Amino acid sequence: MATKLAEATGSPAYTTKVTAMKKRLDSQIPDSLRLPREIVDTAPLDVTGVPATTGLLTEKELAITALDATAVCEKIASGQLTAVETVTAFGKRAIIAHQLVHCLTDIFLEEGIARAQELDEYYKREGKVIGPLHGLPISIKDHVPLKGRWASAGFLATVEVSKDDCLMTSILRELGAVFYVKTNQPQSIMHLETHSMYGRTLNPWNTSLTPGGSSGGEGALIAMRGSCIGVGTDIGGSIRGPAANSGIYGMRPSSKTLPMKDYLAYQFGADGVIASTGPMCSSARDIDLFISKVLAAKPAQIDVSLVPLVWDIPQSFPKKLRVGIMEHDGVVLPHPPTLRALAAAKAKLTASGLVEVVDYKPFKHDLGYDIVRELYFEDGAKVVRDLLKEAGEDILPLTEWVISPPHTKDHDATSLRALRKQRDDYKDDYSDHWNESGCDVVLCPPFPGTANPHDTAKYWAYTAIWNILDYPGIVFPSGLKLEPSLDVMEARSSFFSDADKFNHELCMLLFPIPENRIELATDDAQKMVGAPVSFQLVARRFNDCVLVAAQKLIEGILTE
Amino acid sequence: MATKLAEATGSPAYTTKVTAMKKRLDSQIPDSLRLPREIVDTAPLDVTGVPATTGLLTEKELAITALDATAVCEKIASGQLTAVETVTAFGKRAIIAHQLVHCLTDIFLEEGIARAQELDEYYKREGKVIGPLHGLPISIKDHVPLKGRWASAGFLATVEVSKDDCLMTSILRELGAVFYVKTNQPQSIMHLETHSMYGRTLNPWNTSLTPGGSSGGEGALIAMRGSCIGVGTDIGGSIRGPAANSGIYGMRPSSKTLPMKDYLAYQFGADGVIASTGPMCSSARDIDLFISKVLAAKPAQIDVSLVPLVWDIPQSFPKKLRVGIMEHDGVVLPHPPTLRALAAAKAKLTASGLVEVVDYKPFKHDLGYDIVRELYFEDGAKVVRDLLKEAGEDILPLTEWVISPPHTKDHDATSLRALRKQRDDYKDDYSDHWNESGCDVVLCPPFPGTANPHDTAKYWAYTAIWNILDYPGIVFPSGLKLEPSLDVMEARSSFFSDADKFNHELCMLLFPIPENRIELATDDAQKMVGAPVSFQLVARRFNDCVLVAAQKLIEGILTE
Structure with missing residues (x-):
């Protein structure tokens, strides 16, 4: 286990609030999924193998959580998997992962399973998926709002419960995605590591290392297979850095191509360099899946700051690349x-x-x-x-x-x-x-x-x-x-x-x-x-x- | 004739320099095209009809200068007109117009005719046009650089001879366009009128009125038929205002779609609101001609600030507009x-x-x-x-x-x-x-x-x-x-x-x-x-x- 590192600190008022937030987060771990203290304390530096050894995940759940997002969508669409079993599998594994690498800031698996249930009923009733991401569990970085869930712009002063989805999560929800966890980001959202009031996220491959940041909760969670795809943001490397550190896939698209409308920030109006949002995921094809489906919803018609990028992947190149x-x-x-x-x-x-x-x-x-x-x-x-x-x-x-x-x-x-x-x-x-x-x-x-x-x-x-x-x-x-x-x-x-x-x-x-x-x-x-x-x-x-x-x-x- | 209005003024040093600039501009009017003082002094408020009465333009020249840019290109491409006679006709009329409405800042018709001569020789030799704008005379707003020609960013302190074409004029030149005049803009380029150190541009339809601005030299020149198409810029109405006042066509495209790389400015780095460049012209189809040909040259590959807009005009609408x-x-x-x-x-x-x-x-x-x-x-x-x-x-x-x-x-x-x-x-x-x-x-x-x-x-x-x-x-x-x-x-x-x-x-x-x-x-x-x-x-x-x-x-x- 990694050396104990300093926690984020503050005034007594800060400590009171943050202690309550951490207690809330801890209380979101169901007893059935709580790891014995000794597993956590004696875990090896590389904790990626731990979830499979806990006995908390079935063989089928281990198989499901090995899939990439594209496979998940295909298997649900073809009836080989239900949304409920998929969301349950990733949700359980995310909660296990969190206890090993501290990657989450909000856990609401029951809400996710309830939505998955609705989607399964829709599928059963209509004989088809509700949208191309039907039943796909997607993890979401802390500052990206989801209606009714905790969010912050990287400081205690900005912590709030989101009144509404932002445009991105609203589109993903429309496409059939299911939300179940939000993920850690560092103070100020401007570290290439992930240390926040919620704690410090660790690198699953070696917990004495950083998973990178600022979308480090996402990176660590996906490397732990507690999610197959998540939403990150990047103004200096915050998708790519954690993707690299955790050995997963991540894309920072050209800015203003994918919607960030209503993402939390603390420098609204600052536009000297523009952030971008994009997928962090388990395969290259998941990048294409995510972006193509989001763009097909025509976000530029709602978010007027966007450039309407034509998404048309060339099948070959006119001359040698x-x-x-x-x-x-x-x-x-x-x-x-x-x-x-x-x-x-x-x-x-x-x-x-x-x-x-x-x-x-x-x-x-x-x-x-x-x-x-x-x-x-x-x-x-x-x-x-x-x-x-x-x-x-x-x-x-x-x-x-x-x-x-x-x-x-x-x-x-x-x-x-x-x-x-x-x-x-x-x-x-x-x-x-x-x-x-x-x-x-x-x-x-x-x-x-x-x-x-x-x-x-x-x-x-x-x-x-x-x-x-x-x-x-x-x-x-x-x-x-x-x-x-x-x-x-x-x-x-x-x-x-x-x-x-x-x-x-x-x-x-x-x-x-x-x-x-x-x-x-x-x-x-x-x-x-x-x-x-x-x-x-x-x-x-x-x-x-x-x-x-x-x-x-x-x-x-x-x-x- | 309009009431005499105040001229731009300054210190003795300013006056010395501006007097020399005006003298230079005046000396660019060939004697053969100089209007008698009485024609200028007794001109009616509406001077649009004056050029045809001067006896300086042939019937053919009057007919040529009645064409829009699309017709000019078609007639040159089909051999019905030469580049030389086209450039000569618009150039002569531009010089006449200038004496009535003060719309120019640099006149270099000989240079234009020399280029037109080369283009005619190319056409004769190769049996085809050099590019889609072969022989088309295009007028250019003062702050848009043309190699070897005068330019300014709206202040005497910024007057210079341009060392090179900017990207826009370089593309137009490659497409076969011919340059022959530059056009007036107001001090600071931030009036919706056109009053500069070179003088005040008048509205051809009623010289007691403004032609608008800041691309008012272009608007007045095109209304006088001294040009069929020109290049303007617009950050608050500077294409559309003068187009409206002079009764011509003008488009302000979405910003960052057409190249402004190396246009002169005096607030480089100011990006709170972004200027746009576009055509001012004689017909709606000229707008399409101009933009489609410039975009076909792929300026976004050179000017990385540009958004690569796909130019594909719908032939019909999916539902009633x-x-x-x-x-x-x-x-x-x-x-x-x-x-x-x-x-x-x-x-x-x-x-x-x-x-x-x-x-x-x-x-x-x-x-x-x-x-x-x-x-x-x-x-x-x-x-x-x-x-x-x-x-x-x-x-x-x-x-x-x-x-x-x-x-x-x-x-x-x-x-x-x-x-x-x-x-x-x-x-x-x-x-x-x-x-x-x-x-x-x-x-x-x-x-x-x-x-x-x-x-x-x-x-x-x-x-x-x-x-x-x-x-x-x-x-x-x-x-x-x-x-x-x-x-x-x-x-x-x-x-x-x-x-x-x-x-x-x-x-x-x-x-x-x-x-x-x-x-x-x-x-x-x-x-x-x-x-x-x-x-x-x-x-x-x-x-x-x-x-x-x-x-x-x-x-x-x-x-x-």
């Missing part, structure tokens, strides 16, 4: 497992002859990252400090880190305009650079390494760079994991940047390293073991359909 | 000619049975207009005052008006975020309102009356409301003009707003009014006579293709 490989961004060198996986992918893609493989050189990712960090909090994060103060909430280290100078300033209109011009110029220059490369897509790391130890995820640029550019990205598993016998970190004496040095030293401390290099305390030696190694594939803005088709082709080559 | 008629916006009642034309259109559309006609009620247009005015200058217009100061340029009355409190403030990041939230909320609420109306398109006034006397165009909301919403709009002529015998203004004692009172009093002062109402000095009695009455048709954001198809259908009904 040109795949750029970016091993590092010139600012921070990724850890050995990431470089190993990318090198293997490059070799396999090249050998296949099915795509054209070229090296992709990054364009001033340090500059782009500086700009996007400044855009996140244009008021110097006064809004964050005010919200913390309002509820007596103490600031967490990663919140402090993300809002601290030099990357945040309290701007006036003139300096803000200059900052946005800098952003626009960067985007223009980057576009020219990308066009000169001739790449259709770029395969790159999603993070400068696999899942980090808690409280260390400070270099977001591998994902955030695509947020400032608004290039869509898909994260998917390489199939590899960190392996001590293969992933050996060489000592380095020169570095690209301070962040590079930090990232290197983190690795030197935590990787298993041969004795002739650096000695480590035995306790630490296994700390990063088991972490999944993931890829990120990126395409130009609004080339979401090209991206989905390219990911399918590339994953096909890599796994054949 | 629902047309809302908005006679007024609840804030300022339009002048009688506008109301007369709308009432006639409503009757005709209803009687046709070909569309469903309903009354469209505006939704808080006063609020929307307040918000958009504040968004125009988020720094309280410091940037404007600095640019004026830099070159010793005096502020013009309409610049002072547009940047004055209460509608401009120097914001900080926090208040700016609140303002943008107010904008987003308004857009959301408006979208719900529009959806409840069930309208596909709304037919409404483009301005609270026909062309105003100079220096009085202060109520932009009939166009600016659609800028904050980013709903595309087409302005097109009703075929009617202000007629003293029909357009009688009733005295009113109560008003919607101060702006309504201003607009009413303007009309009472200037309209011909029966003796039993209000007596007017005879001099003033004819002041607004001859002004074209125009319509504005609007559709939801990104429904540009629906809009173009609907305008065609509606204009067909109205003119049959």
Whole structure:
């Protein structure tokens, strides 16, 4: 079991409220699904196998929870599964998972089963599904409102029971989806980890590591198979980071293509860089399922901020797909497992002859990252400090880190305009650079390494760079994991940047390293073991359909 | 001839520079096309007929300059016209027009003819056109760069010779277009009139009136038939206002659909409300020609800020088109000619049975207009005052008006975020309102009356409301003009707003009014006579293709 880590704290008033919230959440775990204390206390670092060993899930439930969303929909539509047994299976497993990795913020399985019951009756009566997602259990990130359920914008001061569904959940409900849990996100929703007033979410593959964030509750839950598909959001990597850390699939579509109307936020009107919402799921085809069905509901007719993206995945490419490989961004060198996986992918893609493989050189990712960090909090994060103060909430280290100078300033209109011009110029220059490369897509790391130890995820640029550019990205598993016998970190004496040095030293401390290099305390030696190694594939803005088709082709080559 | 109006002024340094600029412009008029002083001095208020009487244009040139852009392209492509004779005809007429209405800022007909010569040679040699706009003369607004030509962002401090084409003019050039003149825009590019350091552009139909702005040079030039199509920009009505005042066609597409990359501006990075660029032209089909050909060049692949709009004009509608008629916006009642034309259109559309006609009620247009005015200058217009100061340029009355409190403030990041939230909320609420109306398109006034006397165009909301919403709009002529015998203004004692009172009093002062109402000095009695009455048709954001198809259908009904 992972070392006990500090909890979020605050004033007595904060503690009173948060204690009540945690009690409410704990009370939502039915006694029948409560894990014995010893199972929790003696769980191995890798808890993904635990649910199957608890005896709480039937063979059929274990089989159901192994399915991806597409298979779930197919099996329910063809009568091989009922909605009730599907929702029950995922719901039970989600509750078990939560006790191991603290991934949930609201549990309402009975409500989900009641809806599933209605859907089964509809199916029986009408002989058909109510919609393409009939009976599909979907997990939902905390700040995405579901009528009657708890939600927050990442601070105690923003906790509320949602009066209504937001547009996204309303569409999903119309399509037949069933809701049953909401998932954890960090304070401020601006960590690439997941530590909130509800607690700290752990990485299922190694609980001493972070599942990433901010949609880390989703990532951990799906890796635990307590959900096959969930809804996340991403303004700096918050879908892709946790998807990578938990070894699942996640897509950040081009912003303003999927509806975020009425999602909770605490900087409404801030539009220097735009968040995006998208699926986190168990397979590439689930991404297509989710987006195609949501877009078919024509959300742009209701949410006028949306761009009506035509969703039409090409079945082939007019000429051989040109795949750029970016091993590092010139600012921070990724850890050995990431470089190993990318090198293997490059070799396999090249050998296949099915795509054209070229090296992709990054364009001033340090500059782009500086700009996007400044855009996140244009008021110097006064809004964050005010919200913390309002509820007596103490600031967490990663919140402090993300809002601290030099990357945040309290701007006036003139300096803000200059900052946005800098952003626009960067985007223009980057576009020219990308066009000169001739790449259709770029395969790159999603993070400068696999899942980090808690409280260390400070270099977001591998994902955030695509947020400032608004290039869509898909994260998917390489199939590899960190392996001590293969992933050996060489000592380095020169570095690209301070962040590079930090990232290197983190690795030197935590990787298993041969004795002739650096000695480590035995306790630490296994700390990063088991972490999944993931890829990120990126395409130009609004080339979401090209991206989905390219990911399918590339994953096909890599796994054949 | 119109009364002599005040010229733009400034410091001695300003005067020296501007005098040289005006001298340069005047020297670009060849002696062979210089109008005798008496023709200019004794011209009637309506100067549209003057070019044909000068003896400077041949019958063929008069016939060529009567064509729309689509016909020009067809005739050149089929060998009925050469590029040289076409460019020569429009160029000569443009130079004549300029001497009557002061619509140009740069004249380079020789360069245009030289290019036309190359195109003719290509056509002769290859037996085909170089591109779909082969030989088409296109006039260009001052702040839209053309390589080697003068340009400015509306202030002397920003005047420069452009080093390169911008993306738009580069695409048009590739498509075969020929450039020959640039057109006037007002100081700050933020008047709905056209008064700049180069002088004041006059309305061809009645030179005591404004041609509107800020693309007023384009509007006046096209109404004078010195161009059949030109490029304008619109952030508050700057395409639609001048199109309306000059009785031509103009479309403001949804923003970020046509490229504005490298257009000159003086608030780069300001993105609270986004400008749009589009065609001003001689027919509805010219709008389709222009946009379809520019989009076919795939500008979104180069300008990454663009949304890749699919340009596919529906040939019919799945159900009868629902047309809302908005006679007024609840804030300022339009002048009688506008109301007369709308009432006639409503009757005709209803009687046709070909569309469903309903009354469209505006939704808080006063609020929307307040918000958009504040968004125009988020720094309280410091940037404007600095640019004026830099070159010793005096502020013009309409610049002072547009940047004055209460509608401009120097914001900080926090208040700016609140303002943008107010904008987003308004857009959301408006979208719900529009959806409840069930309208596909709304037919409404483009301005609270026909062309105003100079220096009085202060109520932009009939166009600016659609800028904050980013709903595309087409302005097109009703075929009617202000007629003293029909357009009688009733005295009113109560008003919607101060702006309504201003607009009413303007009309009472200037309209011909029966003796039993209000007596007017005879001099003033004819002041607004001859002004074209125009319509504005609007559709939801990104429904540009629906809009173009609907305008065609509606204009067909109205003119049959």
